Amino acid sequence: MHRTYSMRATRAPTASQIQNPPPPPSTTKSGRFFGKGALGHALRRNAAGAFGPDLAKKLSQLVKMEKNVMRSMEQVAKERMEVAQQLSLWGEACDEDVSDVTDKLGVLLYEIGELEDQYVDRYDQYRVTVKSIRNIEASVQPSRDRKQKITDNIAQLKYKEPNSPKIVVLEQELVRAEAESLVAEAQLSNITREKIKAAYAYQFDALREHCEKVAIIAGYGKHLLELIDDTPVTPGETRAAYDGYEASKAIIQDCEDSLTNWVQQNAAVSSKLSTRARTLSQRRRNNIRARSEGHDLSGQDVPMNDRDSWMAAAQHKDEQEDEYDDDDLDAPSHSVLDSEAGLNGESRGRNQEPVAA
Template identity: 50%
Template sequence: MRSFRATPMTSPGLARLPQADPRFPKLKQQLFTARYVNPGNFAIGLAIPTERPTQTPKQQLPTRFRSKKGSGSGSGEKSAPKHRFTMASLRGTQQPELSKKLFKIIKSENHAIGAYEAAARERVGIAQQLSEWGEATEDETISEISDKLGVLLAEIAEQEDIYAQALEEYRGVLKQIRNTESSVQPSRDHKTKVSDEIAKLKYKEPQSTKIVQLEQELVRAEAQSLVAEAQLSNITRQKFKEAYDHHFAATIERAEKQIILAKHARRLLNLVDDTPIVPGDVHPPFAEVEAARQVLTDAEDDLRHYQLDVEPIHSNAGNLGVGAMPGAPVPGVGAGETSGAPVPESTTYESTVRNESPVGVQYDKAGSAPYPLEEADRVERQQQEVPRQEVSNVA
C-alpha cells in the first residue's frame, strides 16, 4: 500500500490532522484516507486508496438475482410464475374439509376435459393438412385417398369433442355430491364445538348450570347430524353410480365409434396400389373412385345405425323421497304410499344428438336419461315455487 505521507496536502487544515498509524488495520487505513485525504470520495461512501482510480468496476449480482430475460427458449418471452393466484385457487382454499378431495377431482377433470377438446381441435387441423398435402403431391391416388382419410380422421376427432361434452355431464353429477358434502360439514362442526364446550365447562366449572343447556343443544346437534349423514350417504351412493354410469358409457361409445371409423379407414388404404415401378414408368390411373366413396357411405350407415349396448347399471334409488330419505311423505300422497318413482332396473347413457358431421351423417340416438326425476323432487320444487309467487303478488 502506498504511504499516506506521500499524499500531497492540498489544504492547510489537513496539516494539523493526525497521520495514519502503520499499526492500523488495512480497512481502517482505507477509511482514514477516504475521510481526511479524499473527502470527495467519502461523501458518496467510497473508501478507495489514493493510488487506484476513482471508478470502481461494476459489481455482478449473485446468480439467483440476475435477470432471466433472454435465457428462455423464446426471445422476449417472460417466464410464467411458478405459483399463480387465481379465483379457482381461492375457492379451493375456502372449501370445507369434507369436500376438498372431491373438489380436487372435479377440478382435475375440468383440466382433462380441456385437454380432450384441445386434442379434438388439433386432430381436425391435422386431417385438413393431410388432405392439402395429398392434393399437393399431384398423385391422383394419394390425393383421392388422403382426402377421404381426412374426412374420417375429422370424424374421429369429432368423437373426442362429444366425449368431452359427456364428461361435463359426469362432472355435473359429481358436483351434487360435493355440494352435499359442503352442506354436511357445518353440522359436524357444530356438534364438535358443543362437545368441546361441555368438556371445558366440566373441567373448569363442574357445577355450572350452562352444562345442562349445552347437553340439550348437543342432543339436538346429534339428531341433526344423523339426518345430515344419512342424506349424505344416500346422495353419495346414488350420484356416484350415476356419474360413472355417464363416464364409462361415454367412454365405450367413443371407443366403439372410433373403431368403426378406423376400420373403414383401413379399407381405404387397401385401395392404394403400391406396386413398385421402374424409372420411366407411371402408375395406372386411379380406378377406385366409386369404391372410395362407398367406404364413406358405409361409415355413415354404420354410425347412423349405431346403438350403445352396455351392461345395465341397476339402481334401487328410485324410492328416494324428499330430503334424500327413503319413502319420505309428500303432501297429496296417501298413507302407506311412498313418494319415490318406480325403481328403474337400469340406467341408460343418453348420447348427445348432433345435426352435422364431416361425413354428412345425422346420428339417431335413442336413450333415456339415467336416474329419472323422482316425483317427490318435482313436488318439492312446486312447493318452493308457490311461496315465491305469493310473495311477488303481494309485492
Template identity: 85%
Template sequence: MHRSYSMRSTRAPTASQIQNPPPPPSSTKSGRLFGRGGLGHALRRNTAGAFGPDLAKKLSQLVKMEKNVMRSLEMVAKERMEVAQQLSLWGEACDEDVSDVTDKLGVLLYEIGELEDQYVDRYDQYRITMKSIRNIEASVQPSRDRKQKITDQIAHLKYKEPNSPKIVVLEQELVRAEAESLVAEAQLSNITREKIKAAYSYQFDALREHAEKVAIIASYGKHLLDLIDDTPVTPGETRPAYDGYEASKAIIQDCEDSLTNWVAQNAAVTAKLSTRARTLSQRRRNNIKARTEGQVPGHGLDLSAQDAPLSDRDAWVPAGQHGEEYAAEEEEGVGEEDDVDAPSHTVVDTEASPNGEQRGRNHDPVGA
C-alpha cells in the same frame, strides 16, 4: 372437407342419439379466464382444495382436475380436426390415388375430432353429477362443526367449572345437534351412493360409445389404404390410371352408415366376467336386494327374522338416553322418512331409587 364427399354434411340424428339424446355443450367450452394452457390447469389444480369446508376439499380438487381433463380433450378434438384438414390439403398435390385416399382419410380423422368434441359434452355430465356430491358434503359440514363446538364447550366447562348450570343446557343442545347431524350424515351417505353410480355410468357409457365408434372409423380407414397401389415402379414407368373414386366414396358411405346405426346393445366389445367374479357379484346383488325387500315403507326395517347381533358397537345407545334422543328428534322435525334405516330398539323402563341409583327390570338368570 374441401372437395370430397364429407360426413360433416347435414344429416338425421344417429340411432344412439335418438336412444340417448346428446347433452348440452360442456360448461368448460366458454368463460375461459386463463386460456387453454398450463397456467389455468395449474391454478385450478393447486387452489381447488384451499377453500371451502374440510369435508368437501378432496372432492373439490377432483372436480377441478376433471375440468383440466376436459379442457385437454377439447384441445385434442380441435387440433385433430385441424390435422385432418391439413392432411387433405397436402394430398392435393400428390398422385390421384394418394390424393383421393388422403382426402377421404381427412374425412375420417375429422369425424374422430367431432366424436371427441361430443365425448367432452357427455363427460361433463359425469363432472356435474360429482359436483352435486361435493355440494352435499359442503352442506353437511356445518352440522359437524356445530356438534364439535358444543362438545368442546362442555369439555372446557367441566374442566373449569364442573358445577356450572350451563353444562346442562349445552348437553341438551348437544343432543339436538347430534340428531341433526345424524339426519345429515344419513342423507350424505344415501346421496353419495346414488350419485356416484349415476356419475360413472355417464362416463363409462360415453367412453364406450366413443371407443366403439373410433374403432369403426379405424377399420374403414384401413380399407381406404388398400386402394393405394404401392407396387414399386422403375424410373420412367407410368402407373395405371386410378379407378378407385367410387370405391373410396362407398367406403365413406359405409362408415357413416355404421356410425349412424350404432347402438349400445350392439356393441362389439362386452365385458365377460369369470365364473368366480360373476358368482361373487351376483351374491352381492342378492344381499342388497334381500335387505331392500326387508324394508316396509313407513315402518322402518323388518328385523323379525334377524337374530344376529349388531356388528357396530357404536350403534348401541344407553337405555337412559333413548327418551332424550327421541324427544330431540321430534323437536328438530325428524319424520318417519328420515328414520327408515334406523334400527328399532326396546326402551328399558327405569326409575330412580332414593339413593340416586338407576333400577331397571331384573331378569332372573336361567336355572335360578
C-alpha cells in the same frame, strides 16, 4: 378430382342420439378466466383444495382436475380436425390414388375430432353429477362443526366449572345437534351412493360409445388404404390410371351408415366376467336386495302341531344355556365406537369386509 366430399352433409341425428339425446354443450367451453394452458390447469387444481369446507376439499379438487381433463380433450379434438384438413391439403399435390385416399382419410380423421368434441359434452354430465356430491358434502360440514363446537364447550366447562348450570343447557343442545347431524349424515351417505353410480354410468356409457365409433372409423380407414397401389415401379414406368373414386366414396358412405346406426345394444365389445367374479358379484347383489326387502317373518308365529317335538322345561333350559354360551363366544360386539362411522359419523378408514366362503 373428387375432392371436398364430406361424410355428412345434413348432420341428421344418429340412432344413438335418438335413443339417448345429447347433452348441452360442456360448461368448460366458455368462461376461461385462467386460460387453457398449463398455468391455468395448475391454478384451478391448487385453488380448489385451498378453500371451502374441509369435508368437500378433496372432491372439489377432483372436480377441478376433471375440468382440466376436459379442457385438454377439447384442445385435442380441435387440433385433430386441423390435422385432418392439413392432410387433405397435402394430398392435393400427390398422385391421384394418394390424393383421393388422403382426402377421404382427412374426412375420417375430422369425424374422430368431432366425436371427441361430442364426448366432452357427455363427459361434462359426469363431472356435474360429481359436483352435486361435493355440494352435499359442503352442506353437511356446518352440522359437524356445530356438534364438535358444543362438545368442546361441554368438555371445557366440565374441566373449569363442573357444577355450572350451562352444562345441562349445552347437553340438550348437543342432543339436538346430534339428531340434526344424524339426518345430514344419512342424507350424505344415500346421495353419495346414488350420484356416484349415476356419474360413472354417464362416463362409461359415453366412453364406450366413443371408443366403439372410433374403432369403426379405424376399420374403414384400413379399407381405404387398400386402394393405394404400393407396387414398386421402375424409373420411367407409368402407373395404371386410378379407378377407385367410386370405391372410396362407397367406403365413406358405409362408414357413415355404421356410425349412424350404432346403438349401445349392438356394441361389438362386451365385458364378460369370469365364473368366480360373476358368482361373487351376484352374491353381493343378492345381499343388497335382501337388506332392502327385509327379512320374511311371515312364518315366525306358525303354531306348532307336532307334539313329538316338544321337550321338558328342564331340558329346554339346558339347551338355552348352551346356545347362549355359544353366542357369547362367537358374536362380535356391536359398540358404536367399534363401528366404521364412529361416534360423530366420520370414517375411520376403509376396511374390506371378508367374503364368505
